[in-house]
Amino acid sequence: MTFNFAELSQEILQLSTSAPDGDTFEEKLSALNNTRSELDYYHREALLSLEKKFHQLCSPLCDQRSSILTTANVQGFWLKAMRNHPLLSNLITESDEEALQYLMDIKLSYFEDVVGFKLDFIFKPNPYFDNEIISKSYYLENVKEAYFQNLLFDRTETSKIAWKDGKNLCVKEVTKTQRHKSSGSMRTVTKTVDVESFFHFFDSMKSPDENNNYDEEQIAAIEEEIHIDLELGNVFKTIVQRGYDWFTGKALSYENFESEIEDISEGDFMDDESGVDESAAATSEEENDKTYRDMKEQQCKQQ
Numbered sequence: 001m002t003f004n005f006a007e008l009s010q011e012i013l014q015l016s017t018s019a020p021d022g023d024t025f026e027e028k029l030s031a032l033n034n035t036r037s038e039l040d041y042y043h044r045e046a047l048l049s050l051e052k053k054f055h056q057l058c059s060p061l062c063d064q065r066s067s068i069l070t071t072a073n074v075q076g077f078w079l080k081a082m083r084n085h086p087l088l089s090n091l092i093t094e095s096d097e098e099a100l101q102y103l104m105d106i107k108l109s110y111f112e113d114v115v116g117f118k119l120d121f122i123f124k125p126n127p128y129f130d131n132e133i134i135s136k137s138y139y140l141e142n143v144k145e146a147y148f149q150n151l152l153f154d155r156t157e158t159s160k161i162a163w164k165d166g167k168n169l170c171v172k173e174v175t176k177t178q179r180h181k182s183s184g185s186m187r188t189v190t191k192t193v194d195v196e197s198f199f200h201f202f203d204s205m206k207s208p209d210e211n212n213n214y215d216e217e218q219i220a221a222i223e224e225e226i227h228i229d230l231e232l233g234n235v236f237k238t239i240v241q242r243g244y245d246w247f248t249g250k251a252l253s254y255e256n257f258e259s260e261i262e263d264i265s266e267g268d269f270m271d272d273e274s275g276v277d278e279s280a281a282a283t284s285e286e287e288n289d290k291t292y293r294d295m296k297e298q299q300c301k302q303q
Helices: 005-017 025-071 077-083 094-100 198-202 216-241 243-248 257-264 285-302
Strands: 103-110 116-123 133-141 152-158 171-179 186-194
Touching (some): 005 025, 025 103, 025 216, 025 243, 077 103, 077 216, 077 243, 094 198, 103 216, 133 198, 133 216, 152 216
Antiparallel strands (some): 103 116, 133 152
């Protein structure tokens, strides 16, 4: 949906200046509050339209960055950028690092007719999966009942990862020996169990609705997972937009970043006590200098 402020300005002005309905002061204040909610809806539409337009204008910068990284044959740019983000760093295992070395680019796009965005992770041929592109799409809703700047989560849709035999980083096989209750004979049982992996990010999610038979505790847990998942989607938007700053670690010095991370990391998301990967947060100048030297050496080899 395209937001045309010029066409809606008169309607917005009329809404904001009209006398509220009601006989008592409470009824009038309630009417004003409802009008404000309607104006907030237009506010969100304006912000969404501006965000999409600005992204379109800045897209050539992302294309140039991709070209530079490809020409210079820079390895591990996106892995290092992700490692330098405290939230993403906690998701990446050692096994994930090996697979993420093949990540060439991350692209962001916005939907035209619905609210939401799409992330495309572009990989070189690798020994882990057959996908060249693994995508994740976030579908959101802008409704007048939403509070202030909040968009409502609807669902995510993701690519199915075509794992190569024995290379699925999200699971492992566990073998157990069991004794038969009546005969006492032994048997060996092998089953597949989930393990920690960044690639669980590509699991699809859907907001619970009234048709689901969930209790309040289950709904709360799902909503917490949705909150974290949507926050990760927004994190990747900043990674795409400011990839070099995350690669160097400069983005960690952005104002109020630490306080935002602490708020997000409360609960079950982080396993460590601090909630922040201190090694990532304390990226030293010496490490960055080494990275620059490595990049320069790679560029010289290409010339």
